[in-house]
Amino acid sequence: MSARRTYMRPMDGWWRRDPFFVRYMAREATAVLVVLYALVLLVGVVRLGQGQAAYEGWLQALKSPASIALHLVLLAVFLYHTWSWFNIMPKTMPLILPNGKRLSPAVVTGTGLAAAAVVCLALVIAAMKVAS
Amino acid sequence: MAENALTQTQREIEIEVLRYRPEQESEPVLQSYKVPFTDDMSVLQGLQYIKDYLDGTLSFRWSCRMAICGSCGMMIGGVPKMSCKTFLREYYPGKIRVEALAHFPIERDLVTDVRDFIGKLESIQPYIVPKEPRTLEQGEYLQTPAQLEQFLQFSGCINCMLCYAACPQYGLDSKFTGPGILALLHRYNADSRDGAKESRMELVHSEEGVWGCTAVGYCSEVCPKGVDPANAVNQNKTASAMDFFLRFVTPKGGAK
Numbered sequence: 001m002s003a004r005r006t007y008m009r010p011m012d013g014w015w016r017r018d019p020f021f022v023r024y025m026a027r028e029a030t031a032v033l034v035v036l037y038a039l040v041l042l043v044g045v046v047r048l049g050q051g052q053a054a055y056e057g058w059l060q061a062l063k064s065p066a067s068i069a070l071h072l073v074l075l076a077v078f079l080y081h082t083w084s085w086f087n088i089m090p091k092t093m094p095l096i097l098p099n100g101k102r103l104s105p106a107v108v109t110g111t112g113l114a115a116a117a118v119v120c121l122a123l124v125i126a127a128m129k130v131a132s
Numbered sequence: 133m134a135e136n137a138l139t140q141t142q143r144e145i146e147i148e149v150l151r152y153r154p155e156q157e158s159e160p161v162l163q164s165y166k167v168p169f170t171d172d173m174s175v176l177q178g179l180q181y182i183k184d185y186l187d188g189t190l191s192f193r194w195s196c197r198m199a200i201c202g203s204c205g206m207m208i209g210g211v212p213k214m215s216c217k218t219f220l221r222e223y224y225p226g227k228i229r230v231e232a233l234a235h236f237p238i239e240r241d242l243v244t245d246v247r248d249f250i251g252k253l254e255s256i257q258p259y260i261v262p263k264e265p266r267t268l269e270q271g272e273y274l275q276t277p278a279q280l281e282q283f284l285q286f287s288g289c290i291n292c293m294l295c296y297a298a299c300p301q302y303g304l305d306s307k308f309t310g311p312g313i314l315a316l317l318h319r320y321n322a323d324s325r326d327g328a329k330e331s332r333m334e335l336v337h338s339e340e341g342v343w344g345c346t347a348v349g350y351c352s353e354v355c356p357k358g359v360d361p362a363n364a365v366n367q368n369k370t371a372s373a374m375d376f377f378l379r380f381v382t383p384k385g386g387a388k
Contacts, residue, residue: 003154003155004154004239004245005154006154006237006238006239006245007152007154007159007160007237007238008237008238009160009234009238011300011303011304014300014303014304015300017210018210018211018350020348020350020353021300021348021350024348024349024350028346088347088349090363091347091349091352091360091362091363091366092347092362092363092366092369093363093366093367094367094370095281095282095363095367097278097281097282101281102281102285
């Protein structure tokens with residue numbers, strides 16, 4: 001009989017153990033709010049299908065202070081979501097080897113963020129053109 | 133100036149060690165030691181001072197003292213680090229807490245039971261299985277620099293298991309193969325000379341394979357050798373997903 005008696009430490013509250021894990025959990029949690037915003041848009045589509053009065057009502061509801069506060073929170077969450085997405089990207093994609101050397105992670109993250117910024121800007125400009 | 137030199141040698145740091153002696157404790161307890169140190173002393177040297185002068189019962193693993201044997205990994209201030217390349221001066225004047233590597237069963241004090249890791253290491257054929265047998269007369273297997281680059285960084289692994297202590301998915305369910313072994317598996321699969329990819333991919337696709345990873349990414353942060361295990365694991369998620377869809381259209385059944 002072996003006298004070995006190993007001790008296994010519990011995993012309770014593991015994500016509070018390290019700031020890195022807290023950031024990871026925050027990244028994962030942003031997905032919930034992404035769904036929430038998708039639902040807001042989905043309600044808009046449904047209201048549009050119900051006719052002009054219903055759609056105008058939905059637009060009016062969006063202008064309430066509570067809705068504006070929610071959208072500001074969503075904007076902050078989306079910014080973090082975008083940053084965290086491109087931050088992990090160098091670790092999730094195949095090696096890119098221009099000139100036979102590995103592309104630096106900072107270049108991958110930077111390019112991703114720049115592309116996201118350009119696409120957002122283009123969408124905003126296009127939306128304003130359509131609106132005017 | 134002499135005074136200055138004196139204070140330099142007299143500096144003292146508090147090291148808290150998570151002790152576990154199975155014959156006298158039912159669970160680990162912290163024990164504190166005051167250790168005199170100089171700027172060039174590593175945490176490992178601090179532990180060696182404790183063992184030599186303060187408390188001979190303290191147990192810990194170490195060998196090379198120069199970050200290549202992979203024996204002295206432990207939680208230092210809650211972060212998985214090699215104790216031989218972490219310096220006491222970085223924590224002064226605060227105290228240091230040293231614990232056994234997280235997510236492994238503690239055998240005694242800072243020594244963990246790593247049988248699970250060794251078993252997994254043995255299971256992946258961690259060596260090159262030649263794609264085509266060659267005789268000596270035919271000469272060496274040639275590789276381009278680009279082919280070398282595909283696996284070179286993943287071959288830097290020293291089996292220190294810091295990435296396992298950094299991986300909450302392994303901590304929550306040790307059936308997950310884990311970052312280090314999956315990176316090593318990829319090191320051989322990505323080698324143009326190797327011919328055993330097909331058999332290794334069985335593990336990659338399985339429940340215990342790459343899909344246990346949720347891209348926390350901390351494994352790559354703590355790796356002392358810049359292996360980037362998270363990249364190896366996630367490259368294989370792409371390969372595994374391709375295989376899932378391609379098995380419907382290829383006669384061989386998959387992109388192996």
